Amino acid sequence: METQETPFKAALRSGMIVGLISLVISYLVYFINATSMASSWMLLLxxxxxxxxxxxxFKYRKELGGYIPFGAAFQFSFFTLIVAGIIGMFGQILLFEVIDPSLPEVLVDQQIQNTMEVMENFGAADAMSTEQIDEMKQGLxxxxxxxxxxxxFGFVLIFYAIIALILGAIIKRKEPTPSY
Structure with missing residues (x-):
């Protein structure tokens, strides 16, 4: 009798792949142009x-015979995101703390510049004092x-749970009930 892989085990494998792909792309962006890490293109990642x-x-659902209940689909999605997130978080910590400790300063300066450009477009660039900008910089x-x-990452877990609910609803597929 063939045993089916649990959502947790499948999520561990999938999460490692998703996390490593995301990390490789992030590092490539860093090596190509570090300031791009502060742009909205990261939403594409x-x-x-x-x-x-x-x-x-969908691959996991197919392995299970084409059907997966919502609970298992949610668990798979949530734990895949958690594993990928942990890999990404430690990769970012390595980048910011070991590889390039000056990178946070560069990214924060770019983020403040982007914010000031948006505020200028709305005519509110003069609304912020130097102290407010310094406070915003320190917070970033x-x-x-x-x-x-x-x-x-603690706050991201809440976001992951919401996204996993959506992804679980997309992945799930009920077994048809026979009609007599």
Whole structure:
């Protein structure tokens, strides 16, 4: 009798693949142009991760015989995102703390510049004082620290749960009930 892989085991394998792909892309962007890491293109990386979770979820469903209940689909999606997120978080910590400790400063400067450009477009660039800009800069820098990354991951878990609900609903497929 063939044993079926649990959602947790399947998610571990899939999460490692999604996490490593995301990490490789992030590092490539860093080596090509580090300031691009502060742009909105990074949302495409997040979207790619969700698409990969769907692809692996459909593959897992097929391995189970073409049907998967919502609960198992949610568990698969959520744990895949968690594993990928942990890999990504430690990769980012390695990048910010070991490989290039000056990178957070570069990214924060770019983020502030982007924010000021948006505020200029709305005619509100003069609304912020130097103290407010310095405070915003320090808050952004804190997010790149080791503790900031860990804390942010806690909030990301809530986001992952919501996304996993959506992905689980897409992946699930009920077995047809025979009609007599």
């Amino acid at each position: 997040v979207a790619l991760s969700f698409v990969l979770v769907l692809v692996f979820g 820098l804190d997010r790149y620290s080791f503790a900031g990354q860990i804390k942010a």
